[in-house]
Amino acid sequence: MKSILFKILMVVLAVFIVLQFFGVDKTVPETEPSADFLNIHQPPENVESIFRSACYDCHSYETTYPWYSNIQPVAWWLQDHIDEGREEMNLSTWQNYTAEDADHYLEEMIEVVDEEEMPLPSYTWTHSEARLTDQQRDALTDWASELRTSKQ
Numbered sequence: 001m002k003s004i005l006f007k008i009l010m011v012v013l014a015v016f017i018v019l020q021f022f023g024v025d026k027t028v029p030e031t032e033p034s035a036d037f038l039n040i041h042q043p044p045e046n047v048e049s050i051f052r053s054a055c056y057d058c059h060s061y062e063t064t065y066p067w068y069s070n071i072q073p074v075a076w077w078l079q080d081h082i083d084e085g086r087e088e089m090n091l092s093t094w095q096n097y098t099a100e101d102a103d104h105y106l107e108e109m110i111e112v113v114d115e116e117e118m119p120l121p122s123y124t125w126t127h128s129e130a131r132l133t134d135q136q137r138d139a140l141t142d143w144a145s146e147l148r149t150s151k152q
């Protein structure tokens, strides 16, 4: 019995070690700072820091990877969220969106922050600075609403 458990453990360990050779691709394309959402719209500092600490890791090319992003299969799961987040809305290439799309994204940002859908709960477990207070959510959504009105 003991030796079977030992063998199973060895197999699991071997698989884990092999997985470590399949890291994720963290390279990002070069982008113009002038295409970046925050550079274009220049929100007040408190709002800018909310975007940076709660959204930019997944919705821009400016991702700060945690140490455990070097461990598979955790890294695959993280990178999946990042890829999906960027695909959904990329703040680093904001300039490429049409005025209509940009307005639609602002509307969605307000909605998902209001409803506490974003940042993703799995992200705030490990990023305490991204756990938004009611005031922070209001600051972000008020600013985004004003921006929408000023564009019309």
Ligand code: HEC
Residues within 6 Å of the ligand: 051, 054, 055, 056, 057, 058, 059, 080, 081, 082, 084, 085, 088, 089, 105, 108, 109, 112, 113, 118, 119, 120, 122, 123
């Ligand atoms: C951990 C990564 C992560 C973080 C952090 C994050 N997002 Fe997301 N976001 C995603 C993913 C993945 C999706 C697509 C899947 C989904 O809608 O759940 C998404 C979708 C969205 C969408 C589209 C929603 C829709 O209904 O189509 C908006 C808008 C959005 N996020 C805004 C934000 C804002 C604003 C922040 C910061 C307050 C933020 N996100 C933080 C990963 C993230």
